Amino acid sequence: MELSGGEILVQCLIDEGVEYIFGYPGGAVLHIYDALFKQDKVKHILVRHEQGATHAADGYARSSGKPGVVLVTSGPGATNAVTGIATAYMDSIPMVILSGQVPMAVIGSDAFQEADISGITRPCVKHNFLVKDVTKLASTIKKAFYLATTGRPGPVLVDIPKNLTDPRVKVPYEYPKTMTLRSYNPHVKGHRWQMKKAVDCLLEAKRPMIYTGGGIILGEASAELTELTRLLGYPITNTLMGLGAYPGTDKQFVGMLGMHGTYEANMAMHECDVLFAAGARFDDRITGIIAEFCPHAKIIHIDIDPSSISKNVRVDIPVVGELKPVLTEMIELVKSSDRKPDPVALTNWWKQIDGWRSLDSLGFDRDADVIKPQYVVEQLWEMTHGDAYITSDVGQHQMFAAQFYKFDKPRRWINSGGLGTMGFGMPAAIGTKLAFPDADVYCITGEASIQMCIQELATARQYRTAIKLVNLNNGYMGMVRQWQEFSYGSRYSQTYLEALPDFVKLAESYGHLGLRIDKKADVRPALEEAQRQKDRTIFLDFHIDPTENVYPMIEAGKAHNDMRLAPGVNPDAELA
Amino acid sequence: MSHIISILIENESGALARVAGLFSARGYNIESLTVAPTQDPTLSRMTLVTTGNPEIIEQITKQLNKLIDVVKLIDISESTHIERELMMVKARAVNGGREEIMRLTEIFRGNILDVTPTTYIIEITGEKSKLDAFLNTVGEDNIIEVVRSGTTGILRGERGLIV
Numbered sequence: 100m101e102l103s104g105g106e107i108l109v110q111c112l113i114d115e116g117v118e119y120i121f122g123y124p125g126g127a128v129l130h131i132y133d134a135l136f137k138q139d140k141v142k143h144i145l146v147r148h149e150q151g152a153t154h155a156a157d158g159y160a161r162s163s164g165k166p167g168v169v170l171v172t173s174g175p176g177a178t179n180a181v182t183g184i185a186t187a188y189m190d191s192i193p194m195v196i197l198s199g200q201v202p203m204a205v206i207g208s209d210a211f212q213e214a215d216i217s218g219i220t221r222p223c224v225k226h227n228f229l230v231k232d233v234t235k236l237a238s239t240i241k242k243a244f245y246l247a248t249t250g251r252p253g254p255v256l257v258d259i260p261k262n263l264t265d266p267r268v269k270v271p272y273e274y275p276k277t278m279t280l281r282s283y284n285p286h287v288k289g290h291r292w293q294m295k296k297a298v299d300c301l302l303e304a305k306r307p308m309i310y311t312g313g314g315i316i317l318g319e320a321s322a323e324l325t326e327l328t329r330l331l332g333y334p335i336t337n338t339l340m341g342l343g344a345y346p347g348t349d350k351q352f353v354g355m356l357g358m359h360g361t362y363e364a365n366m367a368m369h370e371c372d373v374l375f376a377a378g379a380r381f382d383d384r385i386t387g388i389i390a391e392f393c394p395h396a397k398i399i400h401i402d403i404d405p406s407s408i409s410k411n412v413r414v415d416i417p418v419v420g421e422l423k424p425v426l427t428e429m430i431e432l433v434k435s436s437d438r439k440p441d442p443v444a445l446t447n448w449w450k451q452i453d454g455w456r457s458l459d460s461l462g463f464d465r466d467a468d469v470i471k472p473q474y475v476v477e478q479l480w481e482m483t484h485g486d487a488y489i490t491s492d493v494g495q496h497q498m499f500a501a502q503f504y505k506f507d508k509p510r511r512w513i514n515s516g517g518l519g520t521m522g523f524g525m526p527a528a529i530g531t532k533l534a535f536p537d538a539d540v541y542c543i544t545g546e547a548s549i550q551m552c553i554q555e556l557a558t559a560r561q562y563r564t565a566i567k568l569v570n571l572n573n574g575y576m577g578m579v580r581q582w583q584e585f586s587y588g589s590r591y592s593q594t595y596l597e598a599l600p601d602f603v604k605l606a607e608s609y610g611h612l613g614l615r616i617d618k619k620a621d622v623r624p625a626l627e628e629a630q631r632q633k634d635r636t637i638f639l640d641f642h643i644d645p646t647e648n649v650y651p652m653i654e655a656g657k658a659h660n661d662m663r664l665a666p667g668v669n670p671d672a673e674l675a
Numbered sequence: 676m677s678h679i680i681s682i683l684i685e686n687e688s689g690a691l692a693r694v695a696g697l698f699s700a701r702g703y704n705i706e707s708l709t710v711a712p713t714q715d716p717t718l719s720r721m722t723l724v725t726t727g728n729p730e731i732i733e734q735i736t737k738q739l740n741k742l743i744d745v746v747k748l749i750d751i752s753e754s755t756h757i758e759r760e761l762m763m764v765k766a767r768a769v770n771g772g773r774e775e776i777m778r779l780t781e782i783f784r785g786n787i788l789d790v791t792p793t794t795y796i797i798e799i800t801g802e803k804s805k806l807d808a809f810l811n812t813v814g815e816d817n818i819i820e821v822v823r824s825g826t827t828g829i830l831r832g833e834r835g836l837i838v
Contacts, residue, residue, distance in 0.1 A: 221693060222700045226743040229688065246743060281838065282685055282746040406737035409730065 102272040104233045104264035105134035108197065111240040113140045114274040117168050119159060119533055120144070120197075121152040125172025126212060127199025130264035144533065144562060147554035149176050151526040153183020154552065157192050158527025161513045162488055163534040164319065166193040166247050173199045174212030177258075178219065182520060184254050185223040189517025190340060191317055193252035195243045196224075202262040203231065217258050225253030233263045234270050238278075245278040250285025251404040252317055286403060289420030289428065297375075297399045297416045298432040304373035305444035306395075306451075307333040310356065310385075313340030313516065314378020314402060314422055321345070321509040323426035324377065330433055331440055334452055336364040338379050339501055340516040347505030348485065353452060354461070357385040358653050359498045362460035362662060362670070365651070367452055368393055369659040377401040378422050381411040382517070391658035401425050458670060460651050460662075461502050469644040470619050472496060472571045476503035478623050479541065479569065482630060487539040488531045490514065492524035492548030495577035498649040500543040522551030525568065529555060532564040539567065539630065546572040546599055546640075556609040559636045567629040568638045570602060573645040581648045585663070606638035613638045677706060678732050679752045679828045681836050682721040685744040686712060693742050694721065703727065703735050707760075707825030718746065718838065722827040749836050751828045758828035761798070762806045763788070765820040766813055768795045776813060783809045794819065802826075 102110060108131055112120065121144045124132045135143055146152040149171045156167025167187075171180045177198040187194045201210040217227045226246050228239050236259070243255040301307060309331075315324050321344045328335045328351055335345050336356040345352055354361030356368055368374070374396040379385070386392045392412055400407075400414040401422060408417040418425055463473045476499050479487070485505050490513040491497040497514055506512045513531060515523040528542040549570055559566055571577075576594040583591050603613030612635055616625045622641065629637045650665035664670065684690050691710055698705050706724040713720045725735060732750065739745050751758075768776050773795075780787055780797050783805065789796035799809050803826055810818065830836070 217689060218692065221689070221696050227689075280743070283743050404741070406734065406741050408737075410734060413730075 100272045101269040103130070103134070103266045103269050104236055104259070105130035105266060107233070107236050107270075107272050108240065108259070108264065109134045109138060109141060110272060111237055111274055112168065113138070115240070115244050117141055118165075120168040120170050121146055121156045121159075121530070122170030123149050123152060123172065123176060125176045125199065127173035127201060127261045128170060130261065130266055131170065131197075131199065131259075133266065134264075143170070144529075144558065146526065147557050148552065149179035150183050150522060151552050151555040151558065153180045153187065153194070153196070154520075154523050154526035155530035155555070155558070156194055157183060157187045157523075158490060158513055158530030159534045160187075160192050160194055160530075161527070162510050162531040164510065165534075166195055166244060167530065169194065169196040171196070171198050172212065173201055173216070174214045176212075177216035178214055181220060181223065184220055184256065186515050186518045186520040186523060187254040188223045188225070190313060190515065191252050192254065193247040194254035195240075195247050196254060196256040198256060198258050200229070200258045200260040203260045204262065206260065217256065220256050223254075224256050227256040227258065229258045230260070230263060233268060236263060237272060237274050241275045241278050242280070246283065250283070286405070286419045287421050287424060289401070289418045289425040293416060293418045294425065294429055294432060297401075297418055298429055298436060299438070300373055300397055300399055300416055301331065301375055302433070302436060302438040302440060304333075305441060306370055306372045306448045307331070307375065307440075308367050308371035308373070308396070309333050309335040309375045309377075310338070310368065310379055311335065311341045311344055311377045312338040312379025315341055315344035316509045318378060318403065318422035320378070320422035320426050323423055323430065327426055327430050327433065330430065332445060333375075333440070334367055334449070336360065336368070338382070338385055338516070339514070341379065342501060342512045343506030343509045346507040348507055353456065355501055358387075359502065359649050359651065361502075362458050362651055362664065363452055363455035365653065365659040365662060366455045370451070371396050374398045377426070380407045383411070386412060387653045387658050387661075388656050458668060460664060460668060462665065462668065463647075467644065468619065470616065470622060470641055472499045472573070472643045472647055473503050474619065475569065475571060475622055475641050475643065476500055476543065479626055480504045482623070482626050483539060483541075487511070487541050488513065488535065490524045490527040490531060490540070490542045492542075492544040492551075493519045493521045494545050494548060495581065495647070495649050496543050496545040496548070496571040498578075499571070521548040524548060525566070526552050526555045526558070528566040529559055529562070529564045532566050533562070541567045541569055543569045543571065545577060546570060546574065546602070547576045547596055553605070556606065556611060556636070560610045563634065564636070565632060565634050566636050567632070568636070570638065570640045571643050572599075572602070572640055573643050573647070574599065575645060578649070584648070585652075585654065602638055602640040606636070611636040611638055613640065615640045615642065617642045677724055677726050677752065678750050679756070679758060679826060680723045680725065680736065680739070680748055681751050681828060682723065682739060682748040683713070683746045683836055683838060684719050684721055685746065686717050686719045687744055690719065690744040691721075693744060694723070694739065697738055697742065698725075701738060703731065707823075709825040709827050715838070720836075722825070724826050746838060747836060749830070751830050754834070755831045756828050757831060758802055758826050759800055760803055760806055760826045761800050761824040762809075763822045764797045764799070764810070764813065764818060766795050766797060767793060767817045767819055769793050772817060776817065779809070779812055785809070
């Protein structure tokens with residue numbers, strides 16, 4: 100079969116089983132868009148800004164587990180995509196970004212809409228390619244998908260000069276069935292001896308703690324993690340990226356840990372004698388000050404990426420491998436071991452944890468007349484029975500969502516954890532809704548974040564992706580305001596958002612439904628109205644308490660046992 | 676302590692930038708970096724000299740290994756190895772200094788590559804410390820220009836860095 104470069108690209112996507120690509124046309128990709136026009140297997144989603152394309156593809160990938168695919172033009176098209184690429188990179192999301200480039204003959208001449216996008220993206224992609232020969236196009240695309248989806252996943256960019264997609268130049272096409280690279284051999288199986296050591300250490304623990312992250316979700320290892328955790332009877336905490344890997348409503352789950360983690364999760368981290376970390380990367384928002392991180396613990400760490408091990412925190416027993424096979428093998432090792440978890444020590448440990456838990460560190464004023472953001476999220480969780488897909492933007496609303504929506508399943512919680520990208524939530528919800536058209540997809544957002552990609556309301560309209568926006572509107576960049584309150588003498592420098600749009604009218608102008616909610620009594624009815632809307636996007640603008648803060652909080656440079664708790668919550672009273 | 680990391684890397688455009696970019700992005704030091712093709716034209720060999728405590732060196736080798744273009748690498752300073760650097764020095768050579776610099780060049784087993792009535796160009800090969808010693812001995816006042824290749828190295832014996 101002889102095809103042009105543009106046709107090859109499209110045929111590659113078909114052969115790769117790609118369902119959707121998210122993109123925006125422009126000069127350098129015209130040949131490709133023409134090839135797309137002539138087929139109907141790959142559906143193109145036209146966004147309104149390239150950042151939206153990358154976040155939508157990212158949401159699609161996070162919810163479905165399949166790689167997200169993006170197509171943008173050269174120059175500004177590609178540079179607009181960079182934030183979304185970096186977002187995916189920080190959270191290890193499989194994505195393939197195809198960017199047009201100026202023709203090879205003018206590369207380096209500062210041509211119109213020329214940008215060295217492979218140079219620009221080099222630090223925020225797993226790998227990238229500049230294709231220089233049309234006969235290598237198909238194999239490069241295969242390599243891109245192979246790299247993006249194997250090992251520790253990540254975004255891969257393929258830059259394609261316009262002349263390579265010229266419809267007049269046809270070359271033989273064959274899509275490689277498999278791919279191997281001599282320089283890339285991701286670890287799969289863990290080292291047997293290391294796993295045995297890890298299991299022995301786990302079974303000797305008196306105050307064990309399990310801490311897992313996004314790697315469990317990416318590695319499809321939730322079932323194995325749940326089995327192992329229940330087999331051991333140990334407490335477990337998840338990172339922001341790892342929520343849903345273990346059922347959030349289970350009694351062994353002590354909540355999220357870290358900067359805005361629960362009192363019990365952070366205290367258990369501080370006091371544990373064995374820490375079992377899996378698919379987590381000891382990020383600074385998790386560890387607090389490194390010098391005082393888990394001061395009494397022997398640390399076991401399982402990760403697919405050797406460079407994650409002992410990067411921030413020295414690990415005693417590392418295991419490099421894919422989480423699913425490693426955890427499966429560890430379950431067998433636990434079952435066949437002569438040792439059993441020490442029941443007396445474990446009972447005492449749980450007693451201590453339950454003491455911390457009784458402090459109810461996530462408590463908030465349920466009797467308040469104003470709408471508390473926590474109340475909105477809690478009601479949403481109750482109403483959807485914890486079974487909706489929840490995307491979020493970045494800030495206080497994100498933390499409230501993480502704390503109060505108890506995720507029982509993996510891939511339901513979709514947020515930008517590593518890069519912390521405002522504007523992520525709505526496009527990610529569109530991508531999620533495309534992946535799961537029958538599911539309820541909510542985007543919990545704030546009035547600051549939502550405006551960073553607000554133009555994607557048009558995309559939601561064009562493709563009738565009926566998403567539900569829950570805007571926790573407090574008029575401030577709430578999280579920054581919170582830091583200014585705590586650390587800058589309440590000097591709210593540039594965090595008050597004057598001149599906010601009327602979000603109801605804005606939503607309506609795009610053809611969506613809009614509702615403004617000012618009273619607490621209207622919260623549940625509004626959410627139920629949203630739940631009833633199966634065919635239309637609805638924007639719920641909740642005017643919430645502008646002074647509410649996220650608690651607990653470990654401020655910068657502090658340790659896990661040094662949390663700022665909500666006013667009125669006193670740990671000394673509880674301990675006495 | 677300095678570490679000499681030898682790297683086999685795909686001979687692709689951008690490969691060098693990936694290595695250099697990794698060092699600047701993660702705040703690692705590079706003392707020197709040399710790169711040239713090998714007998715296999717699809718592979719380049721890079722020698723990178725860096726400093727850091729053992730944890731940092733461990734991270735550097737892991738991060739380098741993570742680069743898709745890196746085929747293989749080894750920290751040759753951890754085993755018995757030979758290291759060499761090439762240096763060319765343009766030195767002022769007038770009056771009695773001409774004789775003196777020639778003698779020094781001989782002692783350091785260097786060669787004089789170019790002679791003018793007032794200058795020599797001297798070639799010296801050896802470990803970094805030997806090159807430093809030569810420059811010290813000749814003296815800053817007599818040196819017009821120095822070109823150094825950066826260290827390259829190879830393991831002794833049967834072991835090596837091959838695909």
